[in-house]
Amino acid sequence: MTTLDVNHQIKLRTFTETDATLLFECIEQNRAHLTPWINWIAHATTYQHIVKFIKDSLHALSTQESMYLAIWYEDKLIGSLNIQDWHKKAKRAQIGYWISKEYEGKGIVTLCMHRLMTFMFRQMDINKIELHFTIKNTKSAQVAQRLGFTTEGIIRQSLVRNGIIEDLVIAGLLKQEWKNKNSI
Numbered sequence: 001m002t003t004l005d006v007n008h009q010i011k012l013r014t015f016t017e018t019d020a021t022l023l024f025e026c027i028e029q030n031r032a033h034l035t036p037w038i039n040w041i042a043h044a045t046t047y048q049h050i051v052k053f054i055k056d057s058l059h060a061l062s063t064q065e066s067m068y069l070a071i072w073y074e075d076k077l078i079g080s081l082n083i084q085d086w087h088k089k090a091k092r093a094q095i096g097y098w099i100s101k102e103y104e105g106k107g108i109v110t111l112c113m114h115r116l117m118t119f120m121f122r123q124m125d126i127n128k129i130e131l132h133f134t135i136k137n138t139k140s141a142q143v144a145q146r147l148g149f150t151t152e153g154i155i156r157q158s159l160v161r162n163g164i165i166e167d168l169v170i171a172g173l174l175k176q177e178w179k180n181k182n183s184i
Contacts (some may be wrong), residue, residue, distance in 0.1 A: 002067065004116045008075040010108060012069040012081060014061060015054045019070060024050040026100060033101040038135060039161055064088070071099065071112055078103045091127035093120065104139070110146050116176065117147065126176045134159060135167040144171040148181050151158050 004012040015023065024047050025036070034041045044050060057068040066086060071079040079099035084095040095116065099109050118128040130151055133140035144151070149171035159168040 002069065003060075004069070004115050004119055006111050009074050010104050010111060011072045012112060012116060013072060015057055015068055015080075017051065017054055017058075019077065020047060020051045020054055023054070023070070023080075026077050026079070030098075030100050033104075034098055036162065037134070038098055042162070069116070071097075071101060071108065073108065078108070079112075081112055083116070083120065085130075091125060092130065093126050093128075094130040094132060095120075096132070109143055113143060113147055117173070118182070121175050121178055131171045131172050131173075134161060134173075135169055135170050137169075141169065141171075147173065148177060150171045150177075156179075 001016065001080070002012075002014045006012060022048045024044075027041065027044055027050070031041060044053065057066070060066040061068070065084075065087065067083040069081045070077050071081060074179060079097065081095065083093050083095055095113065097109055097113065117129055129149075130152075131140065131144050135154060150173070152170050152172045155168045155170065157165045157167060159166050
């Protein structure tokens, strides 16, 4: 199990099967908030779907394909961060996230992303982190900007989200850029 302390209130921890009920409840409470941005929400409609997701995520972690971490705020599950498309030879990975509506706009995602990125650059020896988001997702664009990502391109009409074809923004951050900014 991986646990990363963000601060005295926030920690990141890999999901365990015992988190299934809390994760399902969090998704249910935020379904309307998350549906416009995340495709898989439409397929996470039962407790059994969440149990399967957690089992699959633990398997993917064991094979170093991806990592899913719960965001815990004062011992309450409020969202998730993930590492995916992990290319070991290229030392590149993509990160994603979601957070409960109640906790949005409080800087929690930025703090959690900063902690995860530090872990990725230091412990995982990642050289490049990518963040992908739709052009309409201005909040993700702001997170990317705050963390020092560079917009590398817009891939036109390349993502289908909720049945609509949209433009995809790809932002990246290199380890050297992170070092220059954070003195790691």
